[in-house]
Amino acid sequence: xxxxxxSPAAAATxxxxxxxxxxxxxxxxxxxxxxxxxxxxxxxDRGYQAWAGVHGLPxxxxxxxxxxxxxxxxxxxxxxxxxxxQDRVAGVTLPWWNWTMRHDEGLPAAYTxxxxxxxxxxxxxxxxxxxxxxxxxxxxxxxxxxxxxGAPPLPTLPQVKAILELTDFMDFQSQVEDIHNGVHVWVGxxxxxxxxxxxxxxxxxxxxMIDRIWRLWQLRHPGSxxxxxxxHRALAPFPMTVRDTLDMEALGYDYAGTTAAAGGTG
Amino acid sequence: xxERFISDPIELPARDGEDHYRADxxxxxxxxxxxxxxxxxxxxxxxxxxGTPRDDPRYAGSFCIFGHGGCFGDTGHCDVPSEPxxxxxxxxxxxxxxxSKTVVITEAFKRLVAPEDETMTVTVVAFVPxxxxxxxxxxxxxxxxxxx
Numbered sequence: 350x351x352x353x354x355x356s357p358a359a360a361a362t363x364x365x366x367x368x369x370x371x372x373x374x375x376x377x378x379x380x381x382x383x384x385x386x387x388x389x390x391x392x393x394d395r396g397y398q399a400w401a402g403v404h405g406l407p408x409x410x411x412x413x414x415x416x417x418x419x420x421x422x423x424x425x426x427x428x429x430x431x432x433x434x435q436d437r438v439a440g441v442t443l444p445w446w447n448w449t450m451r452h453d454e455g456l457p458a459a460y461t462x463x464x465x466x467x468x469x470x471x472x473x474x475x476x477x478x479x480x481x482x483x484x485x486x487x488x489x490x491x492x493x494x495x496x497x498x499g500a501p502p503l504p505t506l507p508q509v510k511a512i513l514e515l516t517d518f519m520d521f522q523s524q525v526e527d528i529h530n531g532v533h534v535w536v537g538x539x540x541x542x543x544x545x546x547x548x549x550x551x552x553x554x555x556x557x558m559i560d561r562i563w564r565l566w567q568l569r570h571p572g573s574x575x576x577x578x579x580x581h582r583a584l585a586p587f588p589m590t591v592r593d594t595l596d597m598e599a600l601g602y603d604y605a606g607t608t609a610a611a612g613g614t615g
Numbered sequence: 616x617x618e619r620f621i622s623d624p625i626e627l628p629a630r631d632g633e634d635h636y637r638a639d640x641x642x643x644x645x646x647x648x649x650x651x652x653x654x655x656x657x658x659x660x661x662x663x664x665x666g667t668p669r670d671d672p673r674y675a676g677s678f679c680i681f682g683h684g685g686c687f688g689d690t691g692h693c694d695v696p697s698e699p700x701x702x703x704x705x706x707x708x709x710x711x712x713x714x715s716k717t718v719v720i721t722e723a724f725k726r727l728v729a730p731e732d733e734t735m736t737v738t739v740v741a742f743v744p745x746x747x748x749x750x751x752x753x754x755x756x757x758x759x760x761x762x763x
Contacts, residue, residue, distance in 0.1 A: 406687060408687060408688055408692075410683070410710050413707075414647075414681060414714075415647065415712070415714035415715070416708075484684060484685065484687065485687070494744065494745060497744045497745050498744065498745070499653075499742040499743065499744040499745065500653070500742075500744040501653040501677060501679055501742075502669075520717075523715075523716075523717050524717070524719070527678055527679055527716065527717075529681070530651070530678075530679035530680060530681040531653065531677075531679040533651060533679075533681045534651045534652065534653055534679050534680075534681070534744060535744075537744055537745065541650075541651040541681075541682070541684075541744075542651065542682065542683065542684030543681060543682065543683045543684065544683060544684055544687060545684070546681075585707070
């Protein structure tokens with residue numbers, strides 16, 4: 350009797366881990382910078398300018414703020430941008446900026462150094478802003494004014510811990526968004542305007558931290574999440590709904606402080 | 616748009632003996648089309664202004680606005696429709712529909728509002744970092760919510 354050949358065993362899938370920007374190994378940081386540099390060199394819809402423009406300028410502004418879709422939309426945005434970086438350098442992930450720590454340092458050194466260890470310009474320090482992405486009369490490169498007079502302080506760990514205790518998703522999201530807003534104001538310059546913020550490379554590290562806080566909240570409050578009425582909502586322009594953003598295993602990533610690996614018996 | 620706002624006295628809810636475990640100030644219809652800013656909130660501090668520090672005992676918290684920085688479209692692009700939406704209009708809401716912001720003021724409320732108080736006032740002071748003017752504050756209503 351003929352038998353149907355068994356399907357090959359599904360390849361074991363490995364979640365990729367997003368890591369703390371301050372504790373990347375030299376190799377991890379070099380790979381991430383290489384991916385950003387390669388994306389910045391592309392002028393088409395795979396490139397950095399195209400991805401940054403999805404958030405704000407050029408019109409239309411796609412991002413969702415002051416909206417019940419704030420966290421899901423930005424999770425989808427990070428997911429697709431990270432995928433585009435992985436097309437440039439396999440396996441890279443977006444690092445997160447833990448702005449609850451090292452307030453004396455402010456921005457992580459990886460994002461402020463003028464040059465990388467090979468003396469090449471650091472692509473995380475600033476990025477070009479192509480013409481359609483600029484505000485009228487605006488600069489052609491991103492700029493920052495971190496912590497200038499009148500800016501709110503960076504969030505603290507107790508603030509984040511208090512927010513993680515909130516049990517209702519909409520309440521949690523509202524408070525997280527306010528912390529998020531404050532960091533945009535603290536960084537200043539390009540980051541302080543919805544239209545241009547995503548051109549600054551620190552934008553991605555900031556939003557990865559926001560996404561991480563949502564992930565921590567999901568772990569603390571299993572079964573809680575966006576109201577059912579939101580789950581089918583589309584997250585334009587991404588081919589995802591709110592429901593699609595809730596399962597990290599399906600998205601293939603998670604968060605770790607650090608990761609290190611060594612070869613096996615191979 | 617103003618840089619500082621002092622509310623009329625807000626009538627405080629009656630207490631039935633049980634302590635509030637949480638108190639919120641909700642700001643409705645906050646404008647966010649312009650500059651980004653922080654709005655610092657003080658309770659019973661009508662004299663609070665740009666020189667009043669966050670460690671003032673009457674400081675209750677703040678909210679931050681991530682602003683759109685102006686209008687980059689043609690005439691009418693940033694006009695928020697004032698008519699109620701057609702129920703069959705499935706497009707997302709206009710980007711500049713005013714926001715609601717909730718400031719959790721539980722500790723300040725417990726510290727600054729005595730059980731016998733009948734009213735409280737709220738002062739809001741806006742800060743735009745850097746040299747730009749601070750007259751960015753615009754909202755419709757404040758509501759005090761307490762939870763028992």
